[in-house]
Amino acid sequence: MQGTLRSDVAVSAHDRVYRGLRTRIMHGQIAPGQALTLRGLGREFGVSMTPAREAVNRLVAEGALQMSSSGRVSTPELSNERIEELAALRALIEVELASRALPRAHIALIERLQTINASIADVVSNRDSVGYIRTNLEFHRTLYLRAQAPAMLAMAETVWLQLGPTMRALYGRLRRSEPPQYHRLIIAALNAGDEPGLRLAVRSDVTQGLRMLAG
Amino acid sequence: MQGTLRSDVAVSAHDRVYRGLRTRIMHGQIAPGQALTLRGLGREFGVSMTPAREAVNRLVAEGALQMSSSGRVSTPELSNERIEELAALRALIEVELASRALPRAHIALIERLQTINASIADVVSNRDSVGYIRTNLEFHRTLYLRAQAPAMLAMAETVWLQLGPTMRALYGRLRRSEPPQYHRLIIAALNAGDEPGLRLAVRSDVTQGLRMLAG
DNA sequence: TGGATGTGTTTGTGATCACGTTTCGCACCC
DNA sequence: GGGTGCGAAACGTGATCACAAACACATCCA
Numbered sequence: 001m002q003g004t005l006r007s008d009v010a011v012s013a014h015d016r017v018y019r020g021l022r023t024r025i026m027h028g029q030i031a032p033g034q035a036l037t038l039r040g041l042g043r044e045f046g047v048s049m050t051p052a053r054e055a056v057n058r059l060v061a062e063g064a065l066q067m068s069s070s071g072r073v074s075t076p077e078l079s080n081e082r083i084e085e086l087a088a089l090r091a092l093i094e095v096e097l098a099s100r101a102l103p104r105a106h107i108a109l110i111e112r113l114q115t116i117n118a119s120i121a122d123v124v125s126n127r128d129s130v131g132y133i134r135t136n137l138e139f140h141r142t143l144y145l146r147a148q149a150p151a152m153l154a155m156a157e158t159v160w161l162q163l164g165p166t167m168r169a170l171y172g173r174l175r176r177s178e179p180p181q182y183h184r185l186i187i188a189a190l191n192a193g194d195e196p197g198l199r200l201a202v203r204s205d206v207t208q209g210l211r212m213l214a215g
Numbered sequence: 216m217q218g219t220l221r222s223d224v225a226v227s228a229h230d231r232v233y234r235g236l237r238t239r240i241m242h243g244q245i246a247p248g249q250a251l252t253l254r255g256l257g258r259e260f261g262v263s264m265t266p267a268r269e270a271v272n273r274l275v276a277e278g279a280l281q282m283s284s285s286g287r288v289s290t291p292e293l294s295n296e297r298i299e300e301l302a303a304l305r306a307l308i309e310v311e312l313a314s315r316a317l318p319r320a321h322i323a324l325i326e327r328l329q330t331i332n333a334s335i336a337d338v339v340s341n342r343d344s345v346g347y348i349r350t351n352l353e354f355h356r357t358l359y360l361r362a363q364a365p366a367m368l369a370m371a372e373t374v375w376l377q378l379g380p381t382m383r384a385l386y387g388r389l390r391r392s393e394p395p396q397y398h399r400l401i402i403a404a405l406n407a408g409d410e411p412g413l414r415l416a417v418r419s420d421v422t423q424g425l426r427m428l429a430g
Numbered sequence: 431t432g433g434a435t436g437t438g439t440t441t442g443t444g445a446t447c448a449c450g451t452t453t454c455g456c457a458c459c460c
Numbered sequence: 461g462g463g464t465g466c467g468a469a470a471c472g473t474g475a476t477c478a479c480a481a482a483c484a485c486a487t488c489c490a
Contacts, residue, residue, distance in 0.1 A: 012286075014272075050265075053269070054268070054269065054272050057229075057269050057272060057273055057276075058272055058273065058275075058276040060273075061272075061273040061276045061277055062276055062277075063366070063369070071227075081363075082365075082366055085364050085365075085366040085367055086366055088311065088367070089308070089366065089367060089370060092307045092308065092311060093304070093307065096303065096307060148296075149300050150297075150300075151278070151297055151300040151301055151304065151377070152300055152303070152304060154278070155304060155370065155373075158370075162366070
């Protein structure tokens with residue numbers, strides 16, 4: 001389940017390539033600086049160059065891939081300044097999303113978040129960094145979906161997309177052994193209906209990981 | 216001058232179409248709901264369907280155009296909820312950009328902003344809504360460029376892009392007769408180095424116009 | 431008169447191809 | 461041994477084409 005919710009009927013070929021690539025990038029399955037070719041992607045997805053080119057161009061437009069002056073595409077290697085910017089954007093947008101989700105957060109949502117959080121412990125113990133990124137994003141997306149703010153959620157996902165390859169490099173380095181502490185604070189603030197606490201917890205959770213990478 | 220700064224050498228055909236269309240949409244030269252065709256755009260820009268398709272797909276990816284299930288593209292007609300969301304995003308991001316630009320705002324920048332603001336008075340007296348939108352965005356972009364935060368600026372421009380056709384409908388309706396009052400407050404706050412005042416002024420300026428449209 | 435039907439036109443999609451450019455490997459020379 | 465030059469392979473770009481789906485509009489029947 002990636003992207004803002006969609007019905008999966010009648011997907012075109014370039015959409016298949018786009019969704020497949022997007023998921024890989026967002027989940028950190030591709031290292032920063034990795035090069036991609038249109039013919040290679042076409043072979044891989046069983047299509048011609050045309051749909052591959054469309055998918056790549058969309059991802060370039062979203063900042064998920066960078067294109068050299070000669071047209072070669074690759075996953076970007078982010079500078080520390082850009083990482084700081086993207087982290088700040090995550091903080092801005094996701095704090096707002098969480099705040100908007102708070103009045104709508106029923107008990108069923110909180111239980112779902114706890115379930116996801118528990119499964120994060122599994123992937124952490126398995127040293128599965130891709131699984132960690134995927135499950136972590138699922139935790140955030142599940143919460144933000146309740147905000148009923150699709151444009152904001154799309155913005156947040158665009159930022160995740162840009163950070164995907166870098167997150168791989170980050171979580172691949174610091175082999176953590178426990179689920180993120182701030183997720184518990186987020187759940188607690190949701191339970192208590194504590195908006196300032198929720199904002200702080202989300203901001204901390206979002207900033208925490210990226211700070212040590214850019215620092 | 217559109218987009219985050221680029222050297223204009225060796226532009227490909229699809230880039231010409233993309234830039235041209237993007238500028239038109241952002242400046243409100245296309246009404247909401249207006250339909251576009253690949254062959255029509257190709258004729259207009261003197262290229263084949265392939266570059267036109269790439270340009271359109273990029274703009275769809277950025278939310279500047281919407282694509283029906285059958286692949287037909289048109290400028291979006293935004294719901295009030297989405298307008299409110301986009302206005303909130305503008306407020307979040309642009310307040311941050313202004314705040315980051317404040318320590319770097321020298322006297323030359325402030326004078327430039329005053330010049331732009333004066334030329335807004337001209338286009339307003341001429342009932343030129345496209346010119347108004349363009350000059351207004353130039354005012355904001357000039358300020359935000361000083362923030363040295365390209366990722367954030369790109370985010371803000373994406374929001375402007377999504378609001379382009381709607382802004383046309385808005386400023387076409389309320390034929391205003393004076394330049395925006397909050398621009399003066401922004402300049403005053405910059406002069407005084409007053410960060411809270413700057414944040415409030417930017418937030419007010421961004422929210423003001425859109426509020427009466429969604430309300 | 432109004433709604434369903436059918437047809438001709440227009441549209442997006444994806445494959446293929448030719449062209450010019452870039453890139454990369456490898457032999458060559460200093 | 462390391463830098464240099466060259467040629468082949470691979471790449472992106474844009475045009476063109478065949479195809480199927482969607483649309484518009486006139487027609488026909490109830």
